[in-house]
Amino acid sequence: MADDLSPTPSASQGASASEPEVETGLPEGYVDVGHGTYVPADETAGCESPAYIHIGGMSAEVTGEIVDQGARDFASGTVGLDDEGAIVSYTVAPGDVPTVIGDRLCIYNGIMLATLNHTRDIHPDQVLRLDPDPTIAWVPYYNPNEAGEGFQQIPYQEAIEGMGRAADAGDVDTMRGIWNDSLKVMFTNPAVIDQIQKALDSGDLTVLGQMFS
Known part of the structure; x- marks a missing residue:
């Protein structure tokens, strides 16, 4: 991994997409969803963009x-809005399924909602963040x-999920404990370690929430 850790957008994992045609531009019947990713225009019913x-x-x-x-059915939760009325979160209802939530909210690869929110599975009353700051x-x-x-992926994921729960609760001390006791040693890139350490030292929950929740 490069030492420059400023987040850089890239094509997402977990959904099929088409590369643009070099000579003709956007392929017929496809829509540009950003960062060089193209998806079928009619894949998500009723969603123009x-x-x-x-x-x-x-x-x-x-x-x-x-x-x-x-x-x-399978997407009966409630959306959360910001002051301008944009959808920024979704509260999961019993029986909700990520792909159906995606269909409801015009998210092409809704299957990625759990990963986006640092969890393996979604669960009732979970608040899914939909507006990560790039x-x-x-x-x-x-x-x-x-x-x-x-x-060792499982211990790592458990630590990440613990960090997310603590971030949601505003408990920076618990986050620092998880980091120092188990998570820090799982990273080997000094630049990444330094970036996370600085966020924990500052206690900025906006940043920590983005990182882990």
Whole structure:
């Protein structure tokens, strides 16, 4: 991993996409969802500018337009709005499924909602963040980017989820404890360690929430 850790957008994992045609530009029947990613225009019904979750390296971003098309089976939760009325969160209801939430909210790769929120599965009453700030680092959920063969993924994920719960509770001391006791030794890139350490030292919950929650 490069030493420059400023989050840089990249095409998301977890969904099929088409590369642009060099000579003709945007392929017929496809729509640009940002960062060189193209998806079928009619894949998500009723969504003219589908949103897309991009995750790569130490960054996460949602491009496009999140639109609530209404509650339905397997996506009956509630949306949260900012002061301008934009959808920034979704509270999970019992029985909700990420792909159906994605269909409801015009998110092409809704299957990535759990990963975006640093968790393996979604659960009732969980508040999913839908507006990550691409200028703030996002710590990978499954393993550090520099992880080698045989990396212990489960302990890492448990630590990341613990960091997320503590961030949501505003408990920076617990986050520092998890970092020092278990998580820090799982990273090998000094620049990444320094970046996370500085965020914990400052206690900035906006940054820490983006990183881990």
